[in-house]
Amino acid sequence: MSALDLSGVTKTYLVDPPVEALRGVDLTVEPGERVAVLGRSGAGKSTLLNIVGLLDEPTSGTYLLAGQDVSASGSAERDRLRAETFGFVFQESHVLGHRTAAQNVWLGLMASGVARRERDVRIAEVLERVGLTHRADSLGRLLSGGEKQRLAVARAVVARPRVLLADEPTGNLDDANATSVLDLFDEQAAQGVAVVVITHDARTAQWADRVVTLVDGRLASVPHDVSWLDRVGAP
Amino acid sequence: MTVELGSFPLAVEPAAPRAGRWRAGVARVQDVVDDVLVELASRRARALLMVVAVGLSTGALQASVGISTQAAQQIGADIAASTLDLTSVSVVPTGDGPGGADAASASEVATILPADTEERLAGIDLVDSGGRRLDVSGAASPVVTRLPGGDEVGRGEGEQQLDVVAVTSGYLRAARTEAPTASTFLLDGDTPVVLLGPGAAEALDVPVVDDPTGLQVWIDGQPYDVVGFVGGAGPAALENAVVMPYARGLATVGRDDDASVLVRALPGAGAQVASVVAQAVRPDAPERLSASSVVSMSTLRRGVSTQMDKLAAWTGTVLMVLTILLIANSMIVAVTSRTTEIGLRRALGCSRAQVGAVFLAEGMLIGFLGGLVGAAIAATSVVAAAALNGWSAVLSPGWIAVGPLIGVAVGLVASAYPARRAATISPALAVRSE
Ligand SMILES: Nc1ncnc2c1ncn2[C@@H]1O[C@H](COP(=O)(O)OP(=O)(O)OP(=O)(O)O)[C@@H](O)[C@H]1O
Ligand SMILES: [Mg+2]
Numbered sequence: 001m002s003a004l005d006l007s008g009v010t011k012t013y014l015v016d017p018p019v020e021a022l023r024g025v026d027l028t029v030e031p032g033e034r035v036a037v038l039g040r041s042g043a044g045k046s047t048l049l050n051i052v053g054l055l056d057e058p059t060s061g062t063y064l065l066a067g068q069d070v071s072a073s074g075s076a077e078r079d080r081l082r083a084e085t086f087g088f089v090f091q092e093s094h095v096l097g098h099r100t101a102a103q104n105v106w107l108g109l110m111a112s113g114v115a116r117r118e119r120d121v122r123i124a125e126v127l128e129r130v131g132l133t134h135r136a137d138s139l140g141r142l143l144s145g146g147e148k149q150r151l152a153v154a155r156a157v158v159a160r161p162r163v164l165l166a167d168e169p170t171g172n173l174d175d176a177n178a179t180s181v182l183d184l185f186d187e188q189a190a191q192g193v194a195v196v197v198i199t200h201d202a203r204t205a206q207w208a209d210r211v212v213t214l215v216d217g218r219l220a221s222v223p224h225d226v227s228w229l230d231r232v233g234a235p
Numbered sequence: 236m237t238v239e240l241g242s243f244p245l246a247v248e249p250a251a252p253r254a255g256r257w258r259a260g261v262a263r264v265q266d267v268v269d270d271v272l273v274e275l276a277s278r279r280a281r282a283l284l285m286v287v288a289v290g291l292s293t294g295a296l297q298a299s300v301g302i303s304t305q306a307a308q309q310i311g312a313d314i315a316a317s318t319l320d321l322t323s324v325s326v327v328p329t330g331d332g333p334g335g336a337d338a339a340s341a342s343e344v345a346t347i348l349p350a351d352t353e354e355r356l357a358g359i360d361l362v363d364s365g366g367r368r369l370d371v372s373g374a375a376s377p378v379v380t381r382l383p384g385g386d387e388v389g390r391g392e393g394e395q396q397l398d399v400v401a402v403t404s405g406y407l408r409a410a411r412t413e414a415p416t417a418s419t420f421l422l423d424g425d426t427p428v429v430l431l432g433p434g435a436a437e438a439l440d441v442p443v444v445d446d447p448t449g450l451q452v453w454i455d456g457q458p459y460d461v462v463g464f465v466g467g468a469g470p471a472a473l474e475n476a477v478v479m480p481y482a483r484g485l486a487t488v489g490r491d492d493d494a495s496v497l498v499r500a501l502p503g504a505g506a507q508v509a510s511v512v513a514q515a516v517r518p519d520a521p522e523r524l525s526a527s528s529v530v531s532m533s534t535l536r537r538g539v540s541t542q543m544d545k546l547a548a549w550t551g552t553v554l555m556v557l558t559i560l561l562i563a564n565s566m567i568v569a570v571t572s573r574t575t576e577i578g579l580r581r582a583l584g585c586s587r588a589q590v591g592a593v594f595l596a597e598g599m600l601i602g603f604l605g606g607l608v609g610a611a612i613a614a615t616s617v618v619a620a621a622a623l624n625g626w627s628a629v630l631s632p633g634w635i636a637v638g639p640l641i642g643v644a645v646g647l648v649a650s651a652y653p654a655r656r657a658a659t660i661s662p663a664l665a666v667r668s669e
Binding site: 055086159 | 278578
């Protein structure tokens, strides 16, 4: 069964004038698959990611999450599914500066249902995996950009999500840091986690198993080479 | 619940058993408390300011109410000590004129209260002191002057009216009236002497001196030696009185229908004494006398303390409203500046309720700590006020516990709106990059 299965998903923002951000998106992602989503600025990439991650509701269309129809789920159900199923990494790491690295990761467990006594072990484990054990007690604002983004990944995966959603996770990083974040994503994919990454970055596109592009609010699969990047107008 | 890696489909969780749900609820509350503690610890200055604000306002409310309550209790206790053991005995009016105990002797005035009333009172167990009083001014109209044939005092326009009162020394003792003991015994005789209340002395132009030998006032054309001065305070109310021996007053008035007896019982025995006093004074006709407790003063004072309570409550309430506004404002700013964090929390699976709970809990915790500070301030103030006034400080644990409770209520009210705002932030908007 697919991890995600969207068909005919539309999203219209009811502002004046209304914005048709998505006009019928079909997207299927398998467990362990790494998918890159490309598209020019304003194409609706973040909109799509919010809908996939149940942060926002589609205007129409169906959305099956691991076979379960969640198009019409209530907010309590969506909260629960988000806690159990998804991990998020954003372009800005949204690391809380006045909390330590460990306390930032703790937030990822708050809604997870992981028993309190297990949490410290989990946090230590995941900080080790992203190479931040030595920074566990540093305040978030003292971390470097790369460290922050690895911490954000740690926070996203500490509750062991089945789908990892990332919105330009390497947008603010240099090559070395970008590579280490993608390596962390690889580890997750290897464990069966579906990884969906929005990117502008050619290397991330190459890293992915599959690349889809958003044009005019619809998705198109593109050949797995990056020469088309110039044509869709990505930087 | 453990999440199996890579296991699809999503297992639908069976409904948690009751105990499990309860434990999950407790864990969730612990999470929120942990979270708030981390937050407060990392913004210590702000937390401290809010705690102090709550502390000052709840402390002020608690202290002012505490002090005024204590004052009221103290005044009540003073009054109780001076009046509850007092019994006033008056003559029951009848249609058939004086038919007194001593009416047999034609040369003497027929009286209802026997001449040996004081001895009879002393014969009752549990009586501290007691004596008769007759308001001469009420029954006759004695003319009081400073000099023979001088202007009458206390009758003119704007002049303080004088009360001519006849008492025995036992009466003054029972009323705890300040008076020189060396001269009060004269009140039990028949010599023309007077003691003056402070207002009367002033009206008569008699200097209040330690030794008033040679000073005189004239009543109905007769000279009376001034032998001392009495205090005006207390249940006797002798501020403007010219006090003469009971026997002389009785001779002036000619009957004692309007006389009364004041009896002070030993502490706590007021009611017992009141029930037997009529029988003791007039065993032949106890129905001629009626005994009642003296309570009018304490009723008066209770009115005063209620006003103090009201003022204290108003002051505290205004301070409290200001504190609520202060905290609410600070938290609204915090919610706005933490919008991204709130979006992040929602993305990590927190529900609206959980996000709101963080802010409610923060408000309640600050309120609780502030209430503790306030209770400490209040307790200190009450003890200090008691020490300054020479009262005994009364602090009940229940009263101290009220502080944190008020604090929590303040925090809850102040954080309700900010929490609501935090809960309704759209996560999709909140996580957008700037
Ligand atoms: N909450 C909203 N209300 C109204 N319009 C919105 C809202 N969110 C997004 N839009 C509009 O929808 C369109 C798609 O926005 P979206 O953020 O999904 O683009 P994007 O592909 O992520 O762009 P970028 O690469 O610049 O991040 C844009 O035209 C945007 O202005
Ligand atoms: Mg975007």
